[in-house]
Amino acid sequence: MVAIGKCKFLMADFVKQAISPDSFYRFELPSTKFGRLGWAKAGLCPFHADSRAGSFFINTESGAYCCFSCGAKGGDIIDFIRCPNNLCHRLWHKRTI
Numbered sequence: 001m002v003a004i005g006k007c008k009f010l011m012a013d014f015v016k017q018a019i020s021p022d023s024f025y026r027f028e029l030p031s032t033k034f035g036r037l038g039w040a041k042a043g044l045c046p047f048h049a050d051s052r053a054g055s056f057f058i059n060t061e062s063g064a065y066c067c068f069s070c071g072a073k074g075g076d077i078i079d080f081i082r083c084p085n086n087l088c089h090r091l092w093h094k095r096t097i
Contacts, residue, residue: 012078021063024077029058037061047072047083 025042026034032042037060045056045067055069063076074080 016063016076016078019077021058021077022060024063024080025058025060028080032058034060045070045072 022034022037025032029042029046032040034040039057039059041054042056042058042065043053044050047067048070050056050067050069052069056065056067058065063078063080064074065080066073072083074083
């Protein structure tokens with residue numbers, strides 16, 4: 001029997017292995033101009049009413065993101081999905097199925 005807490009982490013690890021950060025951000029942020037892998041300017045921050053492009057950055061290798069205007073940041077694509085929607089792991093899982 002697998003503990004529920006452990007199952008959440010296993011599911012998140014599976015998603016991170018199945019979806020590359022580069023592919024994820026190309027889908028989620030279609031207006032972003034992508035160059036080589038690594039940190040890239042991603043345009044307007046999706047976490048606040050941003051009107052000035054240039055403060056939101058994503059890392060297409062690790063999935064990390066950071067907004068220097070509002071302070072939103074996370075370490076991977078799981079954090080990116082959960083942050084704007086305030087979703088717990090269980091609800092996040094239902095959204096991705």
